Amino acid sequence: MTRRPKSSRHRINIHRGYSVDEVARARGVAKGTVRRWTKSGLPSITDQKPLLILGEDLVEFLAKRKAPSQRCSPFECYCVKCRAPRKPLGDMAEYIPLAPKTGNLRAICPVCSRLMHKRIRCDALEPLREVLTVTITEPISSLTE
Numbered sequence: 001m002t003r004r005p006k007s008s009r010h011r012i013n014i015h016r017g018y019s020v021d022e023v024a025r026a027r028g029v030a031k032g033t034v035r036r037w038t039k040s041g042l043p044s045i046t047d048q049k050p051l052l053i054l055g056e057d058l059v060e061f062l063a064k065r066k067a068p069s070q071r072c073s074p075f076e077c078y079c080v081k082c083r084a085p086r087k088p089l090g091d092m093a094e095y096i097p098l099a100p101k102t103g104n105l106r107a108i109c110p111v112c113s114r115l116m117h118k119r120i121r122c123d124a125l126e127p128l129r130e131v132l133t134v135t136i137t138e139p140i141s142s143l144t145e
């Protein structure tokens with residue numbers, strides 16, 4: 001049939017429709033995976049076979065799908081409530097030293113206002129402070145000491 005240049009393999013054209021087979025090839029996944037996507041939120045143009053998926057929908061679906069499994073960048077904390085990495089509210093965070101070399105980074109999620117925690121090494125603190133305002137909080141000394 002048609003011969004396509006290899007370079008277009010991973011590029012999704014948002015203005016055209018893709019068959020399940022084409023999506024699978026473009027993304028390097030199994031056809032079954034693509035069918036699962038259509039059942040878990042990937043819209044298709046027709047409900048009849050063969051399914052046709054709009055490139056635009058595919059790009060959007062993949063972008064949304066990718067977000068929760070994204071790893072936090074150094075200045076983000078993982079919000080348990082949102083199940084996503086979030087940049088601290090107001091670009092502010094608090095560092096609570098737990099041990100000479102590690103501590104807890106505490107920040108507020110800008111979306112759900114929950115506290116987010118992240119264990120970091122203290123040498124990760126300096127690069128962090130270029131992006132965030134980090135307040136260093138002394139740990140509350142134990143009363144039983």
Ligand SMILES: [Zn+2]
Nearest residue numbers: 079082109112
């Ligand atoms: Zn949140």
